Amino acid sequence: MPAQPLLKIENLVKHFHVRLGAFGERAATVHALDNIDLNIMEGETLSLVGESGCGKSTTGFTILNLYKATSGKVLYKGRDLATLTEKQMRPFRRDLQIVFQDPYSTLNPRMTIGEAIGEPILFHKLCNRAELKDRITTLLGDVGLPPRFAQRYPHELSGGQRQRVVIARALACQPKFIVCDEAISALDVSIQAQIINLLLDLQEKYGLTYLFIAHDLAVVRHISTRVGVMYLGRLAELASRDALFGNPLHPYTKALLSAVPDTDPELERSRNRQILQGDVPSPLNPPSGCRFHTRCPIAMDVCGKLVPEWKEAAPGHLVACHAVGKGAHV
Numbered sequence: 001m002p003a004q005p006l007l008k009i010e011n012l013v014k015h016f017h018v019r020l021g022a023f024g025e026r027a028a029t030v031h032a033l034d035n036i037d038l039n040i041m042e043g044e045t046l047s048l049v050g051e052s053g054c055g056k057s058t059t060g061f062t063i064l065n066l067y068k069a070t071s072g073k074v075l076y077k078g079r080d081l082a083t084l085t086e087k088q089m090r091p092f093r094r095d096l097q098i099v100f101q102d103p104y105s106t107l108n109p110r111m112t113i114g115e116a117i118g119e120p121i122l123f124h125k126l127c128n129r130a131e132l133k134d135r136i137t138t139l140l141g142d143v144g145l146p147p148r149f150a151q152r153y154p155h156e157l158s159g160g161q162r163q164r165v166v167i168a169r170a171l172a173c174q175p176k177f178i179v180c181d182e183a184i185s186a187l188d189v190s191i192q193a194q195i196i197n198l199l200l201d202l203q204e205k206y207g208l209t210y211l212f213i214a215h216d217l218a219v220v221r222h223i224s225t226r227v228g229v230m231y232l233g234r235l236a237e238l239a240s241r242d243a244l245f246g247n248p249l250h251p252y253t254k255a256l257l258s259a260v261p262d263t264d265p266e267l268e269r270s271r272n273r274q275i276l277q278g279d280v281p282s283p284l285n286p287p288s289g290c291r292f293h294t295r296c297p298i299a300m301d302v303c304g305k306l307v308p309e310w311k312e313a314a315p316g317h318l319v320a321c322h323a324v325g326k327g328a329h330v
C-alpha cells in the first residue's frame with residue numbers, strides 16, 4: 001500500500017514581529033516562512049536543507065506548534081494543529097517529538113538519566129510506577145545503553161551517549177513523528193554515523209516518521225527518503241533523494257549540491273563548480289518575485305516580478321522556478 005501523509009502542511013506562514021534600532025523604536029517583520037506546502041508521508045525521512053537562516057528550524061517548530069503559525073494549516077489526525085491551544089495540543093504532544101543539536105539543553109543536569117526518561121512517561125500516564133523501571137531499561141536498551149546508565153547524570157556521559165538518552169526520552173512517549181533538528185551536527189564524525197544508524201534502526205522498529213534538518217548533504221543523501229530545499233523562507237525544490245541528487249532542477253539546488261566535494265579526486269578535478277555569489281538577502285525585506293533572483297545565474301525579467309508557481313516538473317518532483325520546463329541549463 002502506498003504511504004499515506006502523516007502530516008499535511010498547507011500554505012504555512014510564520015512571521016516574527018521584531019523591534020529594531022538601539023531603543024527598539026522600529027517595528028519590523030521577519031519573513032521566516034512563507035507559503036510552505038508539504039505532505040510528510042508515514043514512515044519516511046524527509047530532510048530539509050538550505051543555508052543558515054532559511055527557515056528549516058522554524059518549519060519544524062511551527063509544525064509542532066511550538067511556534068504559533070501566522071497563517072496556514074498543519075493537518076494531523078483530522079485536526080489543524082496550528083489552531084490548537086497548548087492544552088488542546090496535549091494529546092498530540094506524545095506523538096510529535098523533537099531532538100535538538102545540543103542534548104545539554106534538553107537534559108536537566110540535576111536529573112538522573114532514569115528520571116529524565118521517566119518524566120514524559122509519568123506525565124502522559126503511559127505506565128504506573130511499578131512498571132516504570134522496566135520501561136526505562138527497555139528504552140535504554142533501544143538506544144544501545146546498559147540499564148546502569150539510569151542512575152547516572154548527564155555530565156557523566158559522552159556527547160554521543162547524551163544524544164542517545166535524548167532519543168530514548170523522545171521515544172518514551174511512543175511517538176509517530178520526530179523532528180531531528182541538527183541532531184547529529186555537534187557530534188564527532190564517527191559518533192554521527194552511530195547515531196544515524198540508531199535513528200534508522202528505530203525508524204524500522206517503530207515505524208517512525210522523521211523530519212530531518214541538517215547541513216551535511218552527505219548525511220542527508222544517506223538517510224533521506226525525500227529532500228526539500230529551502231531558500232529564504234520558501235521551498236525551492238522537493239523530490240525523492242535520488243531525483244534531487246541525480247537531477248536537481250532549481251538553480252539554487254544545483255549551486256548547493258555543487259559545493260559538496262566529490263569523494264573521487266578525478267571527478268572532483270573535472271567538476272564545473274558553481275559558486276553562489278553574494279549573501280542571502282535579509283528576511284526582513286526579502287526580494288520580490290523569486291527570492292533567489294538576486295543571486296541566480298540565469299535570472300530573467302519575470303523573476304523579480306512574479307513569485308514562481310510551486311509546480312510538479314516530474315511525478316513527485318516539485319520545483320518553484322520560472323525557468324524549469326523551458327529547457328534551461330545552468
Ligand SMILES: Nc1ncnc2c1ncn2[C@@H]1O[C@H](COP(=O)(O)OP(=O)(O)OP(=O)(O)O)[C@@H](O)[C@H]1O
Pocket residue numbers: 016018030031032050051052053054055056057058059283
Ligand atoms: N524567535 C525568533 N524571533 C525572531 N526571528 C527569528 C526567531 N527564530 C528564527 N528567526 C529568524 O527566522 C529566520 C529563519 O530562522 P531558522 O532558525 O528557522 O533558520 P535555519 O534554517 O534553521 O538556520 P540554521 O541552519 O542556522 O539553524 C532567520 O532569519 C532567523 O533569524
Ligand code: SF4
Pocket residue numbers: 250251252290291292293294296297298299300303308320321322323324
Ligand atoms: S525563478 Fe528565476 S531567479 Fe528564481 S531560480 Fe528560477 S530562473 Fe532563477
Ligand SMILES: [Mg+2]
Pocket residue numbers: 056057058181
Ligand atoms: Mg536551525
